[in-house]
Amino acid sequence: MEVFHRTQLAADLAKKILHVAPGSAAGSGLFLAAPRRTGKSTFLREDLRPELESAGALVVYVDLWKDKKADPGVVIVNAVRSELAKHESALKRLARNTGLEKVSVAGVGFNLQQVGLGDGVSLSDALAALSDEEKRPIALIIDEAQHAITSEMGSDALFALKAARDELNSSAHHGLRLVATGSNRDKLSMLRSSRDQAFFGAPLISFPPLGRDYVEWFCAGAGLAAPLDVDDTFTLFKEAANRPEILGAAADELRFDFELRPEEVRERFRAAVRKQIEESSQELLRVVHSLTPAQATVLRVLAGRGRGYAPFEAATLTAYGDVLKGLTGDPAAMLDVAQVQTALLALQEKALVWRAARGVYALEESSLADVMASHGMLDGVPGTQQRVERERERPA
Incomplete structure (x- = not known):
């Protein structure tokens, strides 16, 4: 390879x-x-x-x-x-x-x-x-x-x-x-x-992400029916969060289409990359949509609060209640500490949440928060704005 x-x-x-x-x-x-x-x-x-x-x-x-x-x-x-x-x-x-x-x-x-x-x-x-x-x-x-x-x-x-x-x-x-x-x-x-x-x-x-020099190398060796445009491919690469596998999978889709005409390559490649991006997001969301209301609530609050997530504080328990009421329509819905612990354990088993030995929790895939936010799953989660502001202040 x-x-x-x-x-x-x-x-x-x-x-x-x-x-x-x-x-x-x-x-x-x-x-x-x-x-x-x-x-x-x-x-x-x-x-x-x-x-x-x-x-x-x-x-x-x-x-x-x-x-x-x-x-x-x-x-x-x-x-x-x-x-x-x-x-x-x-x-x-x-x-x-x-x-x-x-x-x-x-x-x-x-x-x-x-x-x-x-x-x-x-x-x-x-x-x-x-x-x-x-x-x-x-x-x-x-x-x-x-x-x-x-x-x-x-x-x-x-x-x-x-x-x-x-x-x-x-x-x-x-x-x-x-x-x-x-x-x-x-x-x-x-x-x-x-x-x-x-x-x-x-x-x-x-760690510096792969950049334009990688895209130039990729385009030169893509082996498609017509050359790819480096500028366009670089824009797509950034949309794909600098993940090489997205470009590779898109190129493979075109490489084995024996009816593809040269004049169609660039437009089809653009569509294939965006399809790969969407499919990678959908794969995460399929697991999220399979969660129980309690698990979904805990995951949303964790994703919304990011580094500020403290699973058992009183303010966090209140946030769980607010989110759960929105999910279930039950005005009396709440989660207690035992239910939160059970939900966190289930989220770990589903490879959505990571736990340090000293009891600190984080998302297994940091990109999941962005995917959930883009699909409206963090709307109304208390503390979400503070997470966004912390991310903006984070050093490069």
Whole structure:
């Protein structure tokens, strides 16, 4: 599969990640936010990882979205174990450093299952041995990192990585750089916006979306019966929220229409893109329309309030009542705390709502709020205007 490469962006980011300026908070880690399906993970695997490796770093890549049923803490630990298994000399060093020379694995004198959280060999010891034996910094990339705080073990893994970062970034070692990415800025910010989080104060930036250069590349290789207009396609790409799959699906629809005439290509492509956009919205709305009145009420209030959502506060319970009365026509309709808890659990099971281990809730797909608003589902929801104003004030 042919991939669009963002070489210059990868080089710029790699330099900033590996060469931290004096006094910069980037040594705490770098957090990159971008909506899902906008090319972020492809960039990490195809561009940033090779660039970091060519700059001398040993890269460990962890995707917490690959298996959503696996505990994120286990996924992180297994990624470190997997990398250690590739370096026999680092295993020997770790066995010596931790006094476990008598534990055997493949003649190396160490058992990888001893690396983990809590009892046994810490992630800090494991990563330090790996970095010291390789004599180069480690760049740990965690994709969809916000998923880590959905479990206690995931949160513990983040604090273990903080300890490893502090140790490896001392003058005695070669350094550890953490790159955490996520598809929801609000969720990702929870990992570094409060003092009780492992990476408090680390910079959070918006990952640059694919732009006109991507559209030019796409148009040049679209392989349709007639060339696409770059300006028109770029406008459509922005309508599609910079999602490559929308353009690709539209092109496929035309590519296999053997009766399509060249003079029809541009107009048909325009219609196909807008059809893909509408279908992606309708897929979300189909799930929303299947909800019970209580679930729909909680979802609307959460979507309307955004970062200001506090599920069990008195004002929020009043807002539930206002919305539920509008949905059911029952002037006495209300939700109590137990009903809200049940609704939130059901919304999680339907993959509409995400919950951090400490009880903070957010939409699973941040775009859902915009889709619901465009279909009038947030009209009259108390607090919606404050969400819009907060979004406008959000830094780019």
